[in-house]
Amino acid sequence: MRHIISVLMENEAGALARVVGLFAQRGYNIESLNVAPTDDETLSRLTLVTKGEDRVIEQITKHLNKLIEVVKLVDLTEGSHIERELMMVKVRATGAQREEVKRTCDIFRGQIIDVTPTTYTIQVTGNEEKVNAFMDALSGATLMEVARTGVAGIARGDKSLSL
Amino acid sequence: MTQPASEPEMLSGGEMLIRSLKDQGVEYIYGYPGGAVLHIYDAIHKQSDVKHILVRHEQAATHMADAYARASGKAGVVLVTSGPGATNAITGIATAYMDSIPMVVITGQVMSHLIGDDAFQETDMMGLSRPIVKHNMSIRDPNDIPSAVKKAFYIAESGRPGPVVIDIPKDMTMPNEKYPYEYPDRIKMRSYNPVKKGHSGQIRKAVNMLLQAKRPIIYSGGGVILGKASKELTQLAQQLNVPVTNTLMGLGAYPGTDRQFVGMLGMHGSYEANMTMHNADCVLAIGARFDDRVTNNTGKFCPEANIIHIDIDPASISKTIQADIPIVGPVKPVLKEMLEQIEQSKLKMDQDALNLWWEQIDEWRQRHGGRYRTDDSERMKPQHVIETLCKVTKGNAYVCSDVGQHQMFAAQYYKFNHPNRWINSGGLGTMGFGLPAAMGVQLSYPDADVVCVTGEGSIQMNIQELSTCRQYGLPVKILCLNNGYLGMVRQWQDMNYESRYSHSYMDSLPDFCALAESYGHMGIRIEHPDELEGKLEEAMAVTDKVVFIDVLVDPEEHVYPMQVPNGAMSDMFLSKTERT
Ligand SMILES: Cc1ncc(C[n+]2csc(CCOP(=O)(O)OP(=O)(O)O)c2C)c(N)n1
Ligand SMILES: [Mg+2]
Numbered sequence: 001m002r003h004i005i006s007v008l009m010e011n012e013a014g015a016l017a018r019v020v021g022l023f024a025q026r027g028y029n030i031e032s033l034n035v036a037p038t039d040d041e042t043l044s045r046l047t048l049v050t051k052g053e054d055r056v057i058e059q060i061t062k063h064l065n066k067l068i069e070v071v072k073l074v075d076l077t078e079g080s081h082i083e084r085e086l087m088m089v090k091v092r093a094t095g096a097q098r099e100e101v102k103r104t105c106d107i108f109r110g111q112i113i114d115v116t117p118t119t120y121t122i123q124v125t126g127n128e129e130k131v132n133a134f135m136d137a138l139s140g141a142t143l144m145e146v147a148r149t150g151v152a153g154i155a156r157g158d159k160s161l162s163l
Numbered sequence: 164m165t166q167p168a169s170e171p172e173m174l175s176g177g178e179m180l181i182r183s184l185k186d187q188g189v190e191y192i193y194g195y196p197g198g199a200v201l202h203i204y205d206a207i208h209k210q211s212d213v214k215h216i217l218v219r220h221e222q223a224a225t226h227m228a229d230a231y232a233r234a235s236g237k238a239g240v241v242l243v244t245s246g247p248g249a250t251n252a253i254t255g256i257a258t259a260y261m262d263s264i265p266m267v268v269i270t271g272q273v274m275s276h277l278i279g280d281d282a283f284q285e286t287d288m289m290g291l292s293r294p295i296v297k298h299n300m301s302i303r304d305p306n307d308i309p310s311a312v313k314k315a316f317y318i319a320e321s322g323r324p325g326p327v328v329i330d331i332p333k334d335m336t337m338p339n340e341k342y343p344y345e346y347p348d349r350i351k352m353r354s355y356n357p358v359k360k361g362h363s364g365q366i367r368k369a370v371n372m373l374l375q376a377k378r379p380i381i382y383s384g385g386g387v388i389l390g391k392a393s394k395e396l397t398q399l400a401q402q403l404n405v406p407v408t409n410t411l412m413g414l415g416a417y418p419g420t421d422r423q424f425v426g427m428l429g430m431h432g433s434y435e436a437n438m439t440m441h442n443a444d445c446v447l448a449i450g451a452r453f454d455d456r457v458t459n460n461t462g463k464f465c466p467e468a469n470i471i472h473i474d475i476d477p478a479s480i481s482k483t484i485q486a487d488i489p490i491v492g493p494v495k496p497v498l499k500e501m502l503e504q505i506e507q508s509k510l511k512m513d514q515d516a517l518n519l520w521w522e523q524i525d526e527w528r529q530r531h532g533g534r535y536r537t538d539d540s541e542r543m544k545p546q547h548v549i550e551t552l553c554k555v556t557k558g559n560a561y562v563c564s565d566v567g568q569h570q571m572f573a574a575q576y577y578k579f580n581h582p583n584r585w586i587n588s589g590g591l592g593t594m595g596f597g598l599p600a601a602m603g604v605q606l607s608y609p610d611a612d613v614v615c616v617t618g619e620g621s622i623q624m625n626i627q628e629l630s631t632c633r634q635y636g637l638p639v640k641i642l643c644l645n646n647g648y649l650g651m652v653r654q655w656q657d658m659n660y661e662s663r664y665s666h667s668y669m670d671s672l673p674d675f676c677a678l679a680e681s682y683g684h685m686g687i688r689i690e691h692p693d694e695l696e697g698k699l700e701e702a703m704a705v706t707d708k709v710v711f712i713d714v715l716v717d718p719e720e721h722v723y724p725m726q727v728p729n730g731a732m733s734d735m736f737l738s739k740t741e742r743t
Contacts, residue, residue, distance in 0.1 A: 009354070010354055013301070014289055014293075014299075014301070017289075017290070017293065018293060021293050021294060025294045055481070058481065059478060059482060062477045062478035063478050065477070066476070066478055068297070068298040068318060068352075068354060068355050069354055070354060071353055071354040163353070
């Protein structure tokens, strides 16, 4: 099963390396990973998407919790939650393609954020499914470059991952 | 230089480091100097509270610190330079990590501004050590040194213990840059709060399950020794009359000569221990981690047993074997609470069932009971050597082992009645551990009998330490079960490779006795079983120098029982010709 795990950790040099090292060392899979500062400058928040059997996921969360710099973590997929990812795609857009790409972009509520006579750069946000669907829809066009942020997530309702 | 009490003393980074160690109560540090730590070594020279032991190879320093920790329960401290000093310490750090041993390793580092430039003797010790430490930290500001030291000890010794590395760039220790020194009393960390007790509801469930068992066994590991819970374990087992097996790391936690002790379990466990485990209906695992050398094939492990698992590390629970009742907590308070709850419980163990269980266990004991071939009185049997050692030292020695057949014979035939006396590298299986380990113990327990049980292969991995023994007057006894082979390798080659001895024979061995004598020690060679006991007694009576006891043992001996690969715990080879 796919899991989204969000981790609050001390904003210290080397903390990220420990998380990444843990996954490499124990052979756990990481589909995406994103890390950024939070409102509290002493903390950073890391969100990772991983796949595995329940037993493996249990080990992953236990080992993450064991890392000295990890303050708190939550497996967002255990409850109702919102996930978002931002993707930027640069596509070749000439001739008839130009209109076609723009239409697809509109359908997905994407935004064209940079234009040249031969290219569009489109920004799309959504959950992983939507972002993937957009990529599929563009399959007729020539993709020049794709940049994805990886998933960030937050629990619905009152629950919050904070100190 | 007196100062008013209110004003903190001004010290350099190097001085603060050593003073912090003193204030932490550290008596010995083990190490080796080099460029990046010279300021620190100068600070050592200027005081006499913290004593430094100069080894001959940094690996030995780590094993000394590690073994001191295993014997005393307190973190050992290592100091090495950057680059090769740090990399030489790696094997010892990994050894401690695998066995959850508290240790603080201080490594020098190149100047901060040179980090990342491939400077002379620069290695990324933070990166190198990361997978084999409980935690590591790098000093960025000399003011942080005292709190970093406090934190390192706290992390190393609390929760599930382990090694902590502090990497210190040289410019953090400049002799002329002074900072106010204050050693913190305690440390509080929001991100690290080890559990202090177990969940009472879980403990109740466990007690109910245990009291209703008809064929129970207690399987206890190194966690009971680290958690200082030997007394509680013994009380629990004896109160309920339940059989006890110990892992390789757990030997001594339960008295080895007691009737209820069925021996070590696992790959080279006793027949009765493995049979009792396999046929149990309830396994109470305490501070043990269901290592693959214990369980054999996990799919066939204890088919009828409910598993209760007590461990301080949640990640050890349900890792390889699913626990029916997990209890996360330090073993001592958990066992205490179990004892209280048993006292109050209305349930009583089914004594008839338990009697039947003991009858069965005694039958298994009869069947094997640790026997070995004794038909040829000319051949020196390694098992007999260990039994004789146990007799001569009255089972009270600190036995520090290397890795190989001799290690297994020592584990099987030396009967440990006390915790912290059996000191061996279980998780990593580090050849070369034995001698420095024995030195670390002897230094802190000068009047104790400390024996390094080794093989002619293992001893050569750190034999240079004979020199350190001489310098510090450490009278360890080296009992070398010299079979002329990398015996454990040879055994596997006998069993799995039709006796093709690919590189398991060591030609050109030195005359170990003469070698020891060249360092100013004593050497005793034992070639015939008749002279064994007398010469061992003679060796143990020496108190002022190392005695290298070179015992020529039967090279063809194998360690049995041995679990059949991929089988259940009960599938064992019992001798060269029998299997279960
Ligand atoms: C550093 C290291 N290298 C290799 C091994 C693999 N190994 C395990 S036991 C053994 C043989 C040990 O020989 P010896 O010390 O003579 O002991 P014996 O088995 O003969 O009693 C070897 C090579 C190891 N455990 N550690
Ligand atoms: Mg040998």
